Amino acid sequence: MHQPQTTPRRSIYYQYKVHPPYLPATPGEVQRADVVVVGAGPVGLATALEMARFGVRCLVLESELQVSEGSRAIVFTRRSMEILQQAGVADRIVAAGLHWRFGNSFFRGERVFRLEAPHDEDDRFQPLTNLQQQYLEEFLVDAVAAQPAIELRWGNRVTAIEPHDEGVRLTVDTPAGPYTLEAGWAVAADGARSPIRSLLGLKLEGDSYEGRFVIADIRIRLELPTERLAFFDPPWNPGNTVLMHREPGDIWRIDFQLPAGETPEQALQPESLKARIDAQLKMIGVADPQWEMDWCSVYSARAMTLPSYVHGRLCFTGDAAHMLPIFGVRGANTGWQDGQNLAWKLAFVQRGWAPPSLLDSYSHERVTAAREIIEEAGRSTRFMTPPTAGYRLLRDATLSLALRQDFARPLLHWRTSRAHDYLDSPLNSADDDNPLFAGGPVTGAPLRNVRLEDGSFLFDHLQAAFHLLVFVEGDTLPAGVPEQLQQLRLSGVPWRVLAVRSRGQGDVPSADLTLPDHNGRIRQRCAAPAAGAAYLVRPDQHVCARWLQLTPQRLQEAAEKALSVDRNRTQPT
Ligand SMILES: Cc1cc2nc3c(=O)[nH]c(=O)nc-3n(C[C@H](O)[C@H](O)[C@H](O)COP(=O)(O)OP(=O)(O)OC[C@H]3O[C@@H](n4cnc5c(N)ncnc54)[C@H](O)[C@@H]3O)c2cc1C
16 A cells, blocks of 8 residues: 655755645546546646646646655746746746846856856746745646646555556555556656656666766855856865755755765765865855755766657656756756647647647657757766766866867857757648748747737737737738638637737737737747738647748648648548
8 A cells, every 4th residue: 555755854945735645435446537647746737737728637646745855956947937837837936936047167266157048028037047846846736726627636656557549547556545547648747767667668768977966955145146156176076066056045056076986875974965065165255154954865967768758648758758967957847848748739639639640749859859958968967077087188178278268168058958949840831931031930949939019928828729920911811811710720629810910000800819019029039021921839839830921721731730630531539
């Protein structure tokens, strides 16, 4: 019988709430569900919230009775905030978090590089926001509680899983004994150690890195701005690397690399932790360090992915699908992009709006993204923790050069998590006008946010639907387009038309929303040269077609492509 921890986890800044477990009325009973999400981590919760926006009923099973232990993921990117805005939690994160855009890298005590993340008035969110993962999960749990389409069952652990042609059979253990769930679809969001992955014997491809880091959260008041600090080869930890991040509530994350050969047990000895943290604090000018430990752990980077995220009616997402180095804030930030990509596709398939083959594009797009990240993250991880003497020599030479030479400084900039452009997506229209645009988001890339004339932002007006962004001068959409949209809506697929109006006043008939653009800002961001141009935007905000002149025929073809509909086959439900 599953016995989750019933005492609150220990923390000096976060009060853990222990939720009551869900207990089956009759142990051994068989229950049914449309979609089951296994794991109420940041990715499982956000995926369930996104599916619920399309009217899909989800059951979320969580083995524990409380949110995650320790701060874990603490840095969230602007793209994540845009995704979390859809999940309804962005405002709470903005209010609770610390926002930043600068980073400093030091080599042997001297600053070698200052990172400045771009930010302008069209961005609703700051480039980076620091907040401990427990708060973020709490906000998502609250949002789930307010969403009637989702049931979250605490203390329910999946112990066996059997995908079959019509669905997935799960055995769920609880403090009152097990029960069986027959689900139409299942999402494995059960984290890096994914028991579901192991139960099915699925293997990850990729590498593990040898360098080990201690991750420690301490409480100390430091009069320093919220900026990322990276120290290469600091005098107290020669040859190794140290990172510092500020978290809300006077909590500081200090990550320091361990000398080769030191075990995690040795590194986590209280006297060893104290000596090293004191040394780091003294190095940055704290004469008499007084601090309190909240949580610490040992971490070593992995860069691995499943080669496919869809296995019949079971889909993997987040850390269950891949393990990526946390350097460059790639943990939860990558997982939300997976979840956002999966959620609308699974919802469309489950609602009968698209064939199951739509899910192949989820695996294609996100495995490609994971492989790109593995390539990039490999470079930054090798920079942080050089695996051989040769890599160390090269790294130190670059750092030394950067002390004196401007040209070498950008070499020190490792890429942080970013949105991926699905350039070779099977959902992209092959014969749109993408190459003819002189700028703007390319087909496959996420749309860009824009500050509108009334002070709101374009993304504030995007809903759970496909959006057709049409540029008009007066008050008419291109001929035949409203009728074509009526046709497309017959299948149940949610479509919305946003008319971007550059002249005149009032609403454009047949558009769901008219966005005045007298100052030309939206047109400029989209590089839309003239009236009649249009963007087709998927529910995850990625562009799947753009045209200089929209016609009903082109819209019809793009819609079929974006929904993976093969005209020559009858559409399965
Ligand atoms: C020590 C540590 C430090 C980290 N630091 C950073 C960082 O600084 N920056 C960063 O970006 N990322 C960091 N990460 C990674 C980040 O925490 C993860 O990327 C993120 O939590 C992934 O979310 P997820 O929802 O995919 O998985 P998880 O958060 O792992 O959630 C999985 C959930 O599934 C549940 N579960 C597991 N098995 C079962 C089962 N059989 N039945 C039911 N439920 C189950 C678990 O209890 C858990 O709640 C860190 C991770 C760790 C472990």
